[in-house]
Amino acid sequence: MTSPALPGTLSLTDFYAFMPRLPDGSLSLSSDQQQALEHDFALPLWVIAGPGTGKTHTLVWLVLKRLLVDGVPPQRLMLTTFTRKAATELRTRLIQARQAMVDAGLKAAEGIDLSQLMLGTLHELASEVLQRERYHETLRVRLLGDELTQQFFVRRSRNPLMDCDDLTFWQRFKFIKGADVFPPNKAKRAEYACKLFNRMTENSVDLSLLRSSGEPHLVVLADAYDAYLTNLHKGHRSDQGLLQRHFLDYLKSPAGQGWVDQGLTLLVDEYQDTNPIQEEIYFHLAGTRGDLTVVGDDDQSLYRFRGATVEALTSFDLACRHFLGRQPVPLYLTENRRSHPQIVDWVNAYIGGHPEMVDPVVRVRAPGKPLLVAKSGMTGTYPAVAAIAEGANPQAAQKVAALVAGLIQDGLVSDPSQIALLTFSTRETTHGVGPYVDAIRAQGLSVYNPRSRRAHVDARLLALVGAFSLILDPDYAEANLVAGLPRGVPKYIQDARAAFVQLIDGGLYPELESYVIDSRSAIAAATIDPANPFLKRKGGQQVILSMLLFKLLSQEPFASDLRDAEGGERIKALNLIMAEYEALFSDGRIKLASDPGGGSRVDGWTVYNFYSVFVEGIHDGLNDPEDSEMTLQPGAVNVMTIHQSKGLEFEVVIVLRPDKQPFVSDTHELEDQFHTFSAHPTKPTHRRSQEERAAEDAIRLFFVAYSRAKRLLVVAGQLHPKCAPSWDRVMGAAFGSGKISKRADLAGLGAHLL
Structure with missing residues (x-):
């Protein structure tokens, strides 16, 4: 042809x-x-x-x-x-x-x-x-690329919400509980302000309608959002929603x-x-x-x-x-070519087994949606859907670890990365996935958990932050400045300083130690120019924070960390945060002040901003960045959030903590708060209750988790009628036989008990 x-x-x-x-x-x-x-x-x-x-x-x-x-x-x-x-x-x-x-x-x-x-x-x-079309509103405008950068901007531009001490304002939007007696700290105010502003943009909220409502909280919000837009325009910046x-x-x-x-x-x-x-x-x-x-x-x-x-x-x-x-x-x-027929039957029964997914007025699901049809060609009469249900999570964790080790040892998976542990939150706490990852590691297996929010306490990254602190603030900041730092940050700084001291105590890194000592001495001996009171090199070039970062990274052991995949990604994330911080705070310049004891020191507010914004941003939970080209880590059992698993598939999926229940959050509150004031032309005329929407979210979340599995799906966690919530929300009680609160209740659901 x-x-x-x-x-x-x-x-x-x-x-x-x-x-x-x-x-x-x-x-x-x-x-x-x-x-x-x-x-x-x-x-x-x-x-x-x-x-x-x-x-x-x-x-x-x-x-x-x-x-x-x-x-x-x-x-x-x-x-x-x-x-x-x-x-x-x-x-x-x-x-x-x-x-x-x-x-x-x-x-x-x-x-x-x-x-x-x-x-x-x-x-x-x-x-x-x-x-390309040279639209005037976006020419020479820099984008606030992520949530942390946007929060930096809100703090730097001193948005009115940063000074809002009104408890009832923050309670109205469910950012804090009614019983709370203190307003959010500065970091949380910035986070919540960005969430409010983003929802207002995305829902096309009409500020004139907010103001005409006459409700004081909404007027405060309208003014704060207006100030945010004004400051963005003045600073030639835009956030993702405004773009x-x-x-x-x-x-x-x-x-x-x-x-x-x-x-x-x-x-x-x-x-x-x-x-x-x-x-x-x-x-x-x-x-x-x-x-x-x-x-x-x-x-x-x-x-x-x-x-x-x-x-x-x-x-x-x-x-x-x-x-x-x-x-x-x-x-x-409808032709599912991914999963074993038993898994397809399971997910069909699950999504159809919740009365919350049906509403006579609101379309909760696409109209006329048919069931999935198994077309993977997989065969085998083994139980492809199983459950591990124990009285407490540590016991369930031991069974999960034994299952994982057995699958690998028996050659049923060719690489540990074909096994995924999916959960709502991957923080390695005793009440979260901590017992599960600990039990798997005890089997001699590697675990990759890039969303554990633990990167910020990695010993090497902590020592790097400590080196910064010891250069900029040798004697630790003035008491009144440290006292004003967000909760937990002072101890984090002290831990970082201690981590650096411990790193160099062994005498293995003399050049790094010398660099920090010499940098401190250079600051103490610097001459202050009243007209331009910033730290300069001998040639007159101003020293900025990223210069210090690059100098530190050129020293061992940080230089070697750059060649390590995991360590390099963490330092890359730190560098990106530094770049955004510099862009918003005096271009990263280091302002000097006279030291009462003689010589010079770094100005107190420069140190405070560095601690309260940059270091606090790291302390709040810096994640290990995920490589844009590779989500999975070969040779390791992958632990990830269900959100992170979207679009992926695994030979074996183990869904942890099925006792997770739906909860009403600030997200559902904001939908209701802004619905009346939204100018969006196709907004729904009727909204389901917050509780119903929260249930929808939980059901969909676990539907995604279950449908990632190709050959084996296991649901594992604590199931005890007196000590834990039942599993009916995430198992689909409507296609079973009532409330699922003990192992016997699982028998009629088609899940094989392990």
């Missing part, structure tokens, strides 16, 4: 002919996936893709079909994803799929320049378009409408995690053509705490009618 010379002239029949085939000669597409490719896109396409049904596979071939058959220019096709990692995977698989077609003889595929695709997260694509607001404003402008009217094909991945402002952006991108495809699964919606709303997916048809005046075509991907 001869291939056409140009893209866009290939028939769908020929496209299929050049697609890779399965061993039996059939297409590597299910009938549902073929329907997606054969859609004519005169109407929007609404794809509900359950776990393991080949969502990414569908997107890859759909993109290539739109390019090669429909003739969409690559530079006019936009594919948005939820994370950078997902974007990287999609790009890689697109390149591989195109190459497979080239290898099969399709010359037209060689002419497709995939680098021209607009592929990435919405934040990345918004920034790219706004810069999207700028993008939406651009799309509504004549220039933006002209850009969209050139023709745009839009595909949106993970649509269940879309927030209100993103939904509006997507429909404006679709323009009058309405060439829009959304792909997602309402049962895997996990990011309400970041402002996502599952209604974007479950009510996509209503939004299409509002924005486009037309009805989308629904398509369900």
